[in-house]
Amino acid sequence: xxxxxxxxxxxxxxxxxxxxxxxxxxxxxxxxxxxxxxxxxxxxxxxxxxxxxxxxxxxxxxxxxxxxxxxxxxxxxxxxxxxxxxxxxxxxxxxxxxxxxxxxxxxxxxxxxxxxxxxxxxxxxxxxxxxxxxxxxxxxxxxxxxxxxxxxxxxxxxxxxxxxxxxxxxxxxxxxxxxxxxxxxxxxxxxxxxxxxxxxxxxxxxxxxxxxxxxxxxxxxxxxxxxxxxxxxxxxxxxxxxxxxxxxxxxxxxxxxxxxxxxxxxxxxxxxxxxxxxxxxxxxxxxxxxxxxxxxxxxxxxxxxxxxxxxxxxxxxxxxxxxxxxxxxxxxxxxxxxxxxxxxxxxxxxxxxxxxxxxxx
Ligand code: APR
Ligand code: ZN
Ligand code: ZN
Numbered sequence: 001x002x003x004x005x006x007x008x009x010x011x012x013x014x015x016x017x018x019x020x021x022x023x024x025x026x027x028x029x030x031x032x033x034x035x036x037x038x039x040x041x042x043x044x045x046x047x048x049x050x051x052x053x054x055x056x057x058x059x060x061x062x063x064x065x066x067x068x069x070x071x072x073x074x075x076x077x078x079x080x081x082x083x084x085x086x087x088x089x090x091x092x093x094x095x096x097x098x099x100x101x102x103x104x105x106x107x108x109x110x111x112x113x114x115x116x117x118x119x120x121x122x123x124x125x126x127x128x129x130x131x132x133x134x135x136x137x138x139x140x141x142x143x144x145x146x147x148x149x150x151x152x153x154x155x156x157x158x159x160x161x162x163x164x165x166x167x168x169x170x171x172x173x174x175x176x177x178x179x180x181x182x183x184x185x186x187x188x189x190x191x192x193x194x195x196x197x198x199x200x201x202x203x204x205x206x207x208x209x210x211x212x213x214x215x216x217x218x219x220x221x222x223x224x225x226x227x228x229x230x231x232x233x234x235x236x237x238x239x240x241x242x243x244x245x246x247x248x249x250x251x252x253x254x255x256x257x258x259x260x261x262x263x264x265x266x267x268x269x270x271x272x273x274x275x276x277x278x279x280x281x282x283x284x285x286x287x288x289x290x291x292x293x294x295x296x297x298x299x300x301x302x303x304x305x306x307x308x309x310x311x312x313x314x315x316x317x318x319x320x321x322x323x324x325x326x327x328x329x330x331x332x333x334x335x336x337x338x339x340x341x342x343x344x345x346x347x348x349x350x351x352x353x354x355x356x357x358x359x360x361x
Pocket of ligand 2: 097099
């Protein structure tokens, strides 16, 4: 058995996405079918469409999503039909070397649904990040569903499934930002703005937002930045040092993913401080630093994969904080759109007009 639903598909490299009818199989063992309520538009979706991630077209796009479990397959016990869930791309296996060492947020063997969704002619689809949620319904591994409080807005909750979690987690999990710390965040798009919010939640005393776009700096201020630096107008390293008694920040979060901004992060950090790279570089980028500075400045240079999040631990907790009014996830939802407006949302994203456009279904 299977069912047909509408979905946004990228058929070939660089071509505009199209609205298609897709076939969603009934869930097999360990799988779940989720009725999607909301799904954010992320750079990674555009990246798939441009062929920047792989050549496995056609792609079923969308991965920052929340919805309601419609059906589960054999052996699924963690979620049940009717549960309101956020989809994640880290369904931990419990058995890989990271999981066995008690560090499941690094799980090296996360899994997706075993069956494939298809076009009506039988062509197999590649779901973005193993999710594919610009669709009325999608098939995932049950471990990709994390149950959260139903009272949360689906548009805001879904964003925790990717970019916003990456930013919050870069501050809380990877950077271990603590009470009284000084933090600088370089690049304040969806991910960086979330890092600002996470730093505020952690009790950082000074949060310096850095961007080249004043609109992003305004948003960062609304989310908790205590200072802003437009790096087109001033030198980032000097500015961060000036704002931290001449020393640099305890934690600098790089949320752009470029060598030049990484270098700024490296030098804008205090001795023995931490740099967190959450921006994703491209394969041709190279970084050169004096090795003596890497040694002499001490501290930690870390990468943050998906905010080093553990969905089962972090999603329900963050949703609770959101419902208590302590975590403004709504601020990331710049606009809500229909399923056939994803292509337009890509354009707005490209121009930096939005933190997130969210498709409501
Ligand atoms: N210095 C400071 N800020 C910059 C610079 C720069 N040289 N170049 C770009 N920016 C800012 C942009 O103005 C924008 O506000 O970085 C921000 C990037 O934000 P988005 O384009 O909205 O991207 P986002 O979704 O936040 O993702 C950021 O993390 O997950 C990765 O692949 C993603 O590498 C990307 C990064
Ligand atoms: Zn594992
Ligand atoms: Zn994403």
